[in-house]
Amino acid sequence: MNYLYHLYIEFLAKHGIPQFWGDITFYIIPLSIIFCALLVIVLALVLAERKLLGFFTQRKGPNRVGLWGILQTIADAFKLLCKENITPKGVNVFLFNLAPALIFVPVMVVLGLIPYSAEFTFMDFRTNILIYVVFAGFPLLCILLGGWASNNKYSLIGAIRNTAQVLAYELPIAFTVLSIIALSSSMNLREITLAQSSSAGIFGWFWVPCILGLIIMFISMLAELNRCPFDLPEAESELICGYNTEYSGMRFAMFYLSEYGMLFANALFIAILFFGGYLSPFGKYLSPMIFPETVGGIMIYFEQVCWLLLKSFLIIFVVIWVRATLPRMASFDLLKFSWTVLLPISIFNFLLMVIIKYTGGIYA
């Protein structure tokens, strides 16, 4: 980030603009980068999900708008923008409008905490990982707010189910994150990434010692994101559309987009914790070999971003794969599974990681 900051200040100095002006305006750049990237990635993710689900069920998926249906989600977004915003009778209008606006806040914050490359973390705090875990549970509040303000039994039941579900699955996530903190002795996501770089290459990443944690983290991520097979808050056959039953038009789109934004952020998070973040799987970066000396140094940062995105997209592929395979769980089974299976295993996993840390080796 400092690199980008110095570039910006230098650029302003060339045009005779004082530095304090650059200090103020600099933070607009990362924000707009995140926002544009988020929009593009969310639209691409929705399309990828529909296409992949089509392939998994031996269909073709959307293939009308544009070449191979590439413009389908853009057309859908336009449709949602043009639709009328209906505010039903009896809703709490202020909270009803506030919930879809608020739900984008955690997505933006969480994406800012991710170290995309060695020099490209928008908010590089010492306790990044804690802030991430806290904000990852934040959409729950917006969903509860929207569900309550809708004055509709389906919305309320959906919101309450979501609350129970996220509360149950937050604890295994906390213990898994704790075990990663124990392994890397750091609470900073960038330092966690660096702690995984060793001579062992892929096997130096934390998915090897912490494979139990990876499985727990993946399952809990599905539950936190309300994805199949844990999509109880918006179970269509039981609850119409759950918490967003009363929402329409752009306000519905906000819920929808933030869901995919959180999916992307959580995939990045898992990629950083278990799969070495921006590290190259070959042990060394490829760009100095491909590009000449002068450009190669800068291109490393872009290569790191590519590795991170590649890893996160692989995780998203597995998420979609799970959605195509497994049916929805029953409400009671869902909570029982978390409290009786995942939580004990995650505590055991934490103990295991502490033992590994004490005994030493490449992971210590």
Added chain:
Amino acid sequence: MLKGIKYTLLSMFTVFKHLFKKPVTLEYPEKRITPPEQFRGKPVVEGCIKCGTCIKVCPSGAIKIEGDEFKIDLNKCIFCGNCQYYCPKKAIKLGGEYELATEDINGLELTYSTEEGVNVTSSVEQTTRLAQEEGVNVTSSVEQTTRLAQEGDVNVTSSVEQTTRLAQEGEGE
């Protein structure tokens, strides 16, 4: 618990194999499937001799013969295929066309012209004669079918069965 994990992984693998299979769906308006031979779609009439058998066997009363015009009302037609089955001349055929949606309800009444100069009453006899010329003994079956249909309260399925049985007996004679 272990069993559950095993079956979850197995099902995941099964779904993954579908990624490499060809899609079973078609892009409909551009590509269509050709319906099978026995498909019962839009009725096509050619070479009708106005014998009236189809009117009698039609369970929904969709067929009318007015003068030289053979009319099928697709609003009433249930595509059971009885008329095709009983037609002595094989003049009516439920063809392969299945896109019958229309904006005009009157357009669903199809009108076909019949063979000219054929008397209705003599048609059954003619059919019998024609069939005999072809060397097939269907006389009794056609007559009996017509009689059964005239009785009016014949169940469609049972009449089909009976006809088949009768036709088999007719061959035996």
